[in-house]
Amino acid sequence: MTKNSTTQPALRTWFKWAALGGISAINGYAIILMYARSEYAFALLTLILTSLGVYVFARQRTYAHRYIFPGIAGMILFIVFPLTYTVSLAFTNYSGTNQLSFERAQSVLMSQSFQSGTGYNFALYGQDGQYQFALETSEGTYLSDGVDLNALPESLNLRLAATPSAKKAPLKMVIQHRQQLSGLQVVLPNGEQLTMSGLRKFAASTPLYALQSDGETLVNQKTQAVYQPNWEIGFYQQVDEAGQFIGQPVSPGFIVNIGWDNFARIFTDPGIQGPFFSIFVWTVLFSGLTVVFTLAVGVVLAQVVSWEALKGRGVYRVLLILPYAVPAFISVLIFKGLFNQSFGEINQILQGLFGLNPSWFTDPFLAKTMILIVNTWLGYPYMMILAMGLLKSIPDDLYEASAMDGAGPLDNFFRITMPMLVKPMVPLLIATFAFNFNNFVLIQLLTNGAPDMLGTSVPAGHTDLLVSYTYRIAFEGSGGQDFGLAGAVATIIFLLVGGLSLLNMKLSKLDLE
Template sequence: MTMNSKNKPALRTWLKWAALGGVSAINGYATILMYARAEYAFALLTLILTALGVYVFARKSTYAHRYIYPGVAGMILFIIFPLVYTVGLSFTNYSGSNQLSFQRAQSVLMEQSFQTGESYSFSLYGEEGSYQLALNTQDGWYLSDPIDLKALPESLNLSLAQQPSTEAAPLKTVIQNRQQLSALVVSLPNGDHLTMSGLRKFAASQSLFALQDDGETLINQQTKQVYKPNWETGYYQEVNEAGQFIGESMSPGFIVNSGWDNFTRIFTDPGIQGPFVSIFIWTILFSALTVVFTLAVGVVLAQVVSWEALKGRGLYRVLLILPYAVPAFISILIFKGLFNQSFGEINQVLQGLFGLSPAWFTDPFLAKTMILIVNTWLGYPYMMILAMGLLKAIPDDLYEASAMDGAGPLDNFFRITLPMLVKPMVPLLIASFAFNFNNFVLIQLLTNGAPDMLGTSVPAGHTDLLVSYTYRIAFEGAGGQDFGLAGAIATLIFLLVGGLSLLNMKFTKLDAE
């Protein structure tokens, strides 16, 4: 028994170090792969999390922190890193056309080529595993030695020969092996070097651009134009003899630091400033009105279902809480069908009773009204549940004293019930405001921001919130995805929501005092 008790700690220690070593080796290998692919931010993140984890679990003095390390690692991975990464993007020109590093964009341009000589038809003769490549030229047929298309050499020499008597392989074979054939360089006896220029053609070609000694300047070997990187726009652009940029930019572009340009665009570009201000005001109104409406409906219903004279109160509570239990996206899609302008039940009822057929999805005011109605339906059960709990905490003595003074139900509600409910709910109301400030799912599923605004530089809709506006800029831009501008707007949203959180903490502190 003594030997077993001594062996257990040793075995446990050995297993701990083996696990730490295995995790370190796997994450170290992953870090090297990320670094090799120029994913420096993710490589650094993996290195930091791995080093921090090994430090916590390896040392006895920090071993107690192993219980909170998963939470800290999750916060770094899912909150701090995306936040820092987004803020970093907001100071760059990162977009759909500027996604590559300078070295990668340069290499893509260097891979372009142009035809410098006559093209020749080619065919493959033979069978699987042993084909001969044949070129049909003015001088006759040139034929290669038997080759395996699955293991082609980098270059292949052809010699003058008779046209093979066997049947040529079908085009399907060429298509299946196009990648291997495209990388093949064919040499003729006269010294010409040919590459694949089509599914049935080989031709002499040359790199379109030649890199100069400075490592940046490119010369178009076909037109002799000189191109240099424009570090302000993130594109290669033609320069004149004086070194000034002229002409159009060449894609692909590369990522450069743009400073405060994205933030400046938000407040100076009329095509962005107007929609941004309008959407910002609507976001504030939407969040505030949602809180007011859900609170009003929730408190009134909580009063009703808490009325002792009401029979079947338990059943009513269950029915009124059901919207909170149903997944939000289901309710939103149901309302989208109900508000359909042509076939929705709401318009059919309004048409039958009053002869009205509101354009819920095309009129900006009606679209916003519809959104508030749907969001009130989704949010009132939460407020009702809170109010039901807080109503039980209000002393009955206050109502008895009020009754002795001759106060009625309305006086009791506005002078006792409402103040006693709202004060402890203030932090929760602020949290609800912050949540609705970023209520992306509702807008995306119900209207997708429609109706769209006209004359804007980036996609924008009358019912867009700042968060959906940011999403549309990042992924739906007609002129290209603008991740830098979207990152700038996301940074502003973070600052606004962060301010609301600080305000929430302040109110909570005051409430505690």
């Protein structure tokens, strides 16, 4: 017994250290790979999580925290890291045109080339996988030995010879092996080196840019123009003799830190400032009105289905809760069809009864009205369920005393029922407000922000919420996806929603006290 009891802890200890060592080795290798590929943020994240895990499981003093480590790791991975990464992007020019590091952007520019000599027509002769490469020049036809197009060498020497008698390969054969041919270099007897410049042409090519001794300046070898990195905009740009930047920037750009410029654009650029504040006001109104409408409808219906004299209350409750059971995206798509301006059932009814044909998706006011109607339908069952539970907690003595004083149903509702319901629901109402503040699914599926605003610097719509506005900035920008600006807007959203969360916690604490 003593030997077994001693052996088992030793085995567990050995297994623990072996597992920690293996996990550390695997993650260490992954960190090195990510660092080598310039994925510094993900490398740092992996290093932090691995170090934290090894620290918790390796030390006896912290071993008890192993139960909360998965939760902490998940919080770092899915909350802290995305938030930190988004905020960091807000201070850069990261966009569709500026998403490379300086070194990578420089290497892309230096890989460009231009035709610096005469182009010559070429053809392939042969069959069954073996083809001769023929180049037609003013001196005659230059011919290579037979080669396999699927295993071409890096360089191929040509000799002056008669045109081969073999069958000429069709153009589709060239297209099929274009990738292999584009990496081929053919050498004439005089030493001239040619590369592919078209589907039927080879020509001498020269790198377009030459790197100077300072490691940053590039010279265009075709025009002799001098280019230097403009660290303010994140592009290479031509400079004059005085060293001043002139001309248009050269793509691709690179990522640079621009400080508070993205935040300044939000409040100073007329094409962003106007839409941003308009969307911000609409977001607040949408969230607030949704809370008011869903609360009103939910409380009224809860009162109705709680009425003891109502027969079949159980059936009505089930029917009224059904919208909450159906997935929201299905309900939204159904309403999108119902509100269709040409074929929707709602417009057909309005046309038949009143001769009306509202433009739900093109008129800003009607589009916002439609969104509020749909969101009220989606949200009232939640409020109704809460109100049904809270109604049972209201003492009947209050209603009896109110009846003795001669109060009617409306007096009871506004003086007893609503105050007794709203106070415990305040934290939930604030949470509902915060949820609808970021209700991306509803806007994306129902209107996609339409109708669009005119004269804006970035895509913006009259029904966009801040969250959908951020999405459109990041992924729908016509002048390049502006992830930096989207990060700045997302940071502002985080501060607003974070403030609401703190308010919610404070009110919840007051209610508990």
